[in-house]
Amino acid sequence: MYTIYIFISLLVSVSSSARGSELDYDGWLQLRLWHAFNDESEPIFVERGNVTVSSVRSGASVVGQNGLLQPHINQLKTLAKHDGKYRLKAVARTSLGNEITFLTSLPACYLLGSDLEDVITIWLDSAAEPIVVSISSPGPCSTENPFTNMWTTNVVVKYPDGGPVPDTATYIQKLEREREARERGEAKDNRSFLARYWMYIVPALIFVVLSSATNPEAGGAGGSSQRQ
Template structure:
């Protein structure tokens, strides 16, 4: 049974829409950041700042963060000395109204070594909903105090790449031409003889080989029996 032209058109059009949906959708995100400078099992978070992403497609972000206090610089340096982690809590609100909390962390010594330079990765799914928030700092591990008390934060929005959109129009035209050719009887089978009938030739060949291999064994068995009878 062949698929109708309309069925194929509907299926491929739907596939194209799904593939491009994450590229066509746009929206905004608001992220409230909280951080912890303690090493307790249950961290105590204080406000760090806010991130406003006006377009998830472009990733355009505005970061508002006050400088870190002297007391928190000392706490961060102590975390670095102990090999502990600086912990971050991000509360992400989307343009659809949903709100999700994510936790992340980074070695305090890397944050100190980078002079408070870090990167905030916000991961979205195909419906533009946040699925993860990760904090990274690429600085060398250092136990000294940072050279500045100002944050330098880069924000990157990551979402699935739908890949190239298929050329549905060309494919549909090809299907339609093949359909019309079948209906008018214009389709010719240009395959070789073996390509057409291999499913019959191969079993016959196997049967012939097996038969040829079995007959000599049967003849040899008869001759041996005769020799035994003569004794």
């Protein structure tokens, strides 16, 4: 059960500092966000803001972005009406100086339904380089005007868990315990079969005798004398 709790806590905790030791490196990360609301196959990207993750290990981040303008909201609404996708381009700059471009999208109606609340998840690989930047929104789906034009953005940084290893130590301990228990048992047990199991045999015998006594065919004196 304990492992399950670890997993759950892992999933719940936004900054998974509990298992930060899996990551050998620490560094910062900067994301520049561009988004597109146009309802066409070719996106027209507009600057949205930027996210700075000061420490990838702790996941601490600062989000700086402007609110949406009314024309953009209208565009978003038309996009949502046509069941279109809001696209987000993220250009990540790592502490090593690499620049990587990511693209992610989600149905526009979810953004409207959650009043511009979204979660940006950054997945890192074992070398602390970003491999995925993805956007998600809790929803629900709606095409109405949002209450606010300000973004509520959560940034989550995730990195790979350590792989499982065969748990031989616990198993060997368990075997040891069992062996010890058996040895302890065997040390005392050099008595005969009857001496060892008399406590089971006697009640069984009594039961057999009793049942035969109550048997009408057997009947008679033997049974009654037993009862006396």
